Amino acid sequence: MNPVERIVLQPWMEEPPTRKVMAALRAAGSPARFVGGSVRDALLGRPVLDIDIATPEPPDRVMALLAAAGIKTVPTGLAHGTVTAVVKPRHFEVTTLRRDVETDGRHATVAFTDDWAADASRRDFTMNALFLDSEGRIYDPLGGLPDLRAGYVRFVGDPASRIREDVLRILRFYRFLARYGKGEPDRAARAACRALANLLPTLSAERVATEFLKLLGVPDPLPVLGIMAEDGVLPILLPEATNLPRLAALLPLEPEADPLRRLGALLRGDGEAVGRRLKLSNDQVDRLAALSDPPWPVDPVGDASAQRRALHHLGPQRYGDLLLLRISETGEKGRLESLFAAAGAWKPRVFPLRGADLLEAGLPPGPEMGGLLAAIEAWWEENDFQPDRAACLARLAEIQGQA
Numbered sequence: 001m002n003p004v005e006r007i008v009l010q011p012w013m014e015e016p017p018t019r020k021v022m023a024a025l026r027a028a029g030s031p032a033r034f035v036g037g038s039v040r041d042a043l044l045g046r047p048v049l050d051i052d053i054a055t056p057e058p059p060d061r062v063m064a065l066l067a068a069a070g071i072k073t074v075p076t077g078l079a080h081g082t083v084t085a086v087v088k089p090r091h092f093e094v095t096t097l098r099r100d101v102e103t104d105g106r107h108a109t110v111a112f113t114d115d116w117a118a119d120a121s122r123r124d125f126t127m128n129a130l131f132l133d134s135e136g137r138i139y140d141p142l143g144g145l146p147d148l149r150a151g152y153v154r155f156v157g158d159p160a161s162r163i164r165e166d167v168l169r170i171l172r173f174y175r176f177l178a179r180y181g182k183g184e185p186d187r188a189a190r191a192a193c194r195a196l197a198n199l200l201p202t203l204s205a206e207r208v209a210t211e212f213l214k215l216l217g218v219p220d221p222l223p224v225l226g227i228m229a230e231d232g233v234l235p236i237l238l239p240e241a242t243n244l245p246r247l248a249a250l251l252p253l254e255p256e257a258d259p260l261r262r263l264g265a266l267l268r269g270d271g272e273a274v275g276r277r278l279k280l281s282n283d284q285v286d287r288l289a290a291l292s293d294p295p296w297p298v299d300p301v302g303d304a305s306a307q308r309r310a311l312h313h314l315g316p317q318r319y320g321d322l323l324l325l326r327i328s329e330t331g332e333k334g335r336l337e338s339l340f341a342a343a344g345a346w347k348p349r350v351f352p353l354r355g356a357d358l359l360e361a362g363l364p365p366g367p368e369m370g371g372l373l374a375a376i377e378a379w380w381e382e383n384d385f386q387p388d389r390a391a392c393l394a395r396l397a398e399i400q401g402q403a
């Protein structure tokens with residue numbers, strides 16, 4: 001296969017970790033080429049975060065070649081030919097050229113090959129089937145380069161057949177559309193996504209969550225979410241994801257793109273239930289739960305002490321989430337920046353008394369002690385976390401004197 005063009009070497013290609021991995025893979029004479037996101041983004045002059053590499057060497061040889069160069073390997077998905085090479089601060093997904101011999105909509109049985117065009121053909125979109133070598137040469141067996149430049153997300157082969165092989169490709173289609181799409185999206189692809197959307201529930205929650213959060217992370221996910229709703233994909237994927245207007249109001253307020261917060265803005269109803277269903281981490285579920293059912297109110301026009309109390313109860317992240325959501329709903333964004341600055345500078349306040357202090361003060365252990373401690377804590381909080389240990393003990397004596 002001949003290269004179609006040559007690009008200038010990108011900084012990430014010349015970094016020592018990248019050079020080291022590529023040299024190790026080529027040590028036995030086989031080529032190794034970049035593929036996927038790094039190639040697309042290099043061609044478009046966008047920053048590259050993830051590096052995927054393709055090679056005709058089978059996975060056991062990939063492991064051996066990397067080990068021989070002293071590179072740490074992780075057998076990430078050996079059955080599919082994927083080995084992770086770790087050279088800090090980077091890691092590289094190295095995948096053996098393959099073709100899919102059997103597919104069931106969710107998994108594939110694969111055969112390794114040394115045929116670059118065959119490997120390109122099993123990939124999802126033409127713009128994802130571009131290869132780039134260490135000299136900057138681009139290989140394009142399927143005409144992905146013009147599609148990439150035109151912002152045209154085109155399935156490799158017949159969209160419906162490719163979706164039946166792996167239903168996740170429906171979500172990937174919209175994700176790449178959101179990230180690279182320009183102009184009218186491919187009609188045949190949209191029709192296939194519409195027709196096969198009923199297969200989405202067969203996908204594992206983890207795969208859906210990963211793709212959907214990536215989609216939500218693009219600079220402006222709204223237009224494509226609108227298309228997904230129109231195509232009947234969004235209601236099947238996530239019936240609760242109906243609050244597009246609230247997400248639209250949130251986007252211009254965000255200090256940075258945060259896919260999970262965006263998901264929270266998009267949902268109506270119980271965020272915790274959605275998070276559990278998507279098998280998100282406990283931290284992520286907790287954030288979604290707080291967005292739909294705030295454990296403490298956030299009032300963007302409340303005074304500084306009210307903000308501190310909210311920060312104390314919610315922590316800066318959930319506080320920031322709720323603040324942005326509230327302002328998305330009310331539109332009162334005047335104080336957003338100063339509130340965020342205060343949240344960023346927030347130091348957790350620690351209530352200065354413990355149960356042991358009450359025992360020492362002569363209180364009998366028991367349920368009343370917990371109540372008393374909580375009452376002093378509430379007073380400490382109402383006094384804006386100012387009372388120190390001595391003042392809290394004085395307050396204790398005062399309450400006891402009243403009793």
Ligand code: ATP
Pocket residue numbers: 035036037038050052122123124125128129166168169172214
């Ligand atoms: P990103 O920048 O988001 O990582 P990417 O294109 O690198 O985008 P990955 O999920 O890392 O996406 O996959 C790497 C490559 O593997 C893709 O470019 C594509 O060629 C191929 N690929 C990944 N998932 C699929 C799939 N479900 N079906 C077909 N090919 C796929």
Ligand code: MG
Pocket residue numbers: 036037038050051052
């Ligand atoms: Mg990638």
